[in-house]
Structures are given as C-alpha cells and as structure tokens.
Amino acid sequence: MKYHYFSDIKSLVLSSLFLFIFFIGSSFLSLDNQTKKPLFVVVVDAGHGGNDVGNECSDLKRFKQEKDLVLPVALQLGGYLENLLENVKVIYTRTEDRYVSLEDRAKIANEASADLFISIHANHNPIKSIHGSQVHIHNHDIKFSKIFAQKLLYQLSKRAKRKVLKIQTTADRGHNLFVLQNTKMPAVLVELGFMSNKNEEVYLNSEYGQTILASAIFRAVREYRGVVQ
Numbered sequence: 268m269k270y271h272y273f274s275d276i277k278s279l280v281l282s283s284l285f286l287f288i289f290f291i292g293s294s295f296l297s298l299d300n301q302t303k304k305p306l307f308v309v310v311v312d313a314g315h316g317g318n319d320v321g322n323e324c325s326d327l328k329r330f331k332q333e334k335d336l337v338l339p340v341a342l343q344l345g346g347y348l349e350n351l352l353e354n355v356k357v358i359y360t361r362t363e364d365r366y367v368s369l370e371d372r373a374k375i376a377n378e379a380s381a382d383l384f385i386s387i388h389a390n391h392n393p394i395k396s397i398h399g400s401q402v403h404i405h406n407h408d409i410k411f412s413k414i415f416a417q418k419l420l421y422q423l424s425k426r427a428k429r430k431v432l433k434i435q436t437t438a439d440r441g442h443n444l445f446v447l448q449n450t451k452m453p454a455v456l457v458e459l460g461f462m463s464n465k466n467e468e469v470y471l472n473s474e475y476g477q478t479i480l481a482s483a484i485f486r487a488v489r490e491y492r493g494v495v496q
C-alpha cells in the first residue's frame with residue numbers, strides 16, 4: 268500500500284531523508300538481494316478501530332485517540348516490509364478506521380498461516396509519569412515470540428530511543444490477551460508508549476515519532492526473519 272504523500276516541501280525533504288536512512292540501513296542486507304528467501308507472511312494488526320477508540324487522548328484538538336495513532340504506524344510498517352524486503356507478504360487486519368473483532372483478527376492471521384503477528388497499541392496509565400514501550404507475548408510458542416519480542420524491544424530502545432519495559436507474559440499479566448492466545452504463530456502485542464504521559468503523547472502523535480517507531484518494528488522483523496529463515 269502506498270503511504271507517501273508530499274503535501275509540502277518540508278515533508279518531501281523529511282521523507283527523502285528517511286528513505287535515504289533506510290537505504291543506508293538496507294545496504295548492509297546484500298544477502299537479502301542475493302538469495303531468494305521463502306515467503307514470509309506478516310500480519311500487521313492496528314489495534315481497535317471504528318466504535319472501539321482504544322485509549323482516549325488528553326486533548327482531542329491536539330492529539331489522536333489510540334485507534335488513530337496506531338493505524339499510521341501499522342501502515343508505514345507494512346509499507347517498509349513490502350518495499351524493503353524481498354518476498355514478504357503483509358496482511359493488514361484493517362487499513363482504515365473500522366471495527367474489527369478480536370476473533371476476526373486472530374482468524375485472519377490463522378487462515379493466512381502467517382509467520383508473525385504484530386498487534387500495535389498505545390498504553391495508558393493513571394500514573395502520568397509512567398512511560399516507555401512494552402511488549403506482550405503469550406506462553407504459546409513462547410520461544411519465537413520471545414525472540415521477536417527481545418529484538419523489538421532492542422530496536423525500540425536503540426532506533427527509537429524509547430525507554431523499554433520488561434516483556435510481559437500471560438503469567439506476568441495474570442490474564443490472557445485474546446489475539447495472543449488465539450493466534451497459532453509467534454505473536455506480540457506492542458504498546459508503543461503511554462498516551463497518559465505528556466512527553467510520550469507528543470512523541471506518539473508526531474510524524475517523526477510514528478516513522479521512527481514503524482522503522483524500529485521493521486528492523487526487528489528484518490532481524491527476526493534472518494533467524495527463522
């Protein structure tokens with residue numbers, strides 16, 4: 268899916284800069300161009316949508332609700348995966364603002380026999396000082412989910428300069444997360460940051476922040492694929 272639009276010269280320059288950075292990053296991946304890798308199917312799941320707005324923002328005039336925050340990150344991630352990696356198929360659970368049930372999200376991934384499921388969310392906490400990125404996994408197929416979760420946290424820390432919190436398993440949470448419990452492949456649910464934290468909400472809403480977050484997830488997928496294929 269095309270997700271580039273050059274509304275003004277500033278975004279053109281910014282987009283060119285990011286593309287350039289990705290080119291530099293990709294040039295180290297010459298192997299990707301030399302050997303034909305088997306198909307790798309990634310389900311990119313933008314959390315919430317439609318009537319399910321997810322977490323509320325602090326100010327609707329300035330910021331987006333969770334469902335609208337995570338969608339552009341999901342679309343950018345999918346674009347990077349399709350454009351920068353060979354033989355990768357991206358399946359989105361939604362590409363617009365519409366409601367998709369949790370059952371359908373898991374079903375989409377299972378019917379596609381996906382290799383990886385990534386659910387993208389943004390967090391909220393009554394304690395406003397709490398911030399950082401968090402990755403949830405289930406105990407099912409935990410080995411590969413955990414490998415990806417670790418790579419994802421590493422990139423969120425290194426690439427996106429986020430504070431990262433400890434990986435959360437079902438035991439840590441004390442409850443299941445439907446999409447993780449019901450998907451049959453390695454799966455994570457990433458909370459990009461806390462909308463309840465002032466600085467993080469600004470970052471999550473910025474074009475820069477969204478691009479870097481998408482790029483961090485992309486890099487984690489690229490590394491993970493190198494391990495499993």
Ligand SMILES: [Zn+2]
Nearest residue numbers: 314321388389
């Ligand atoms: Zn959410």
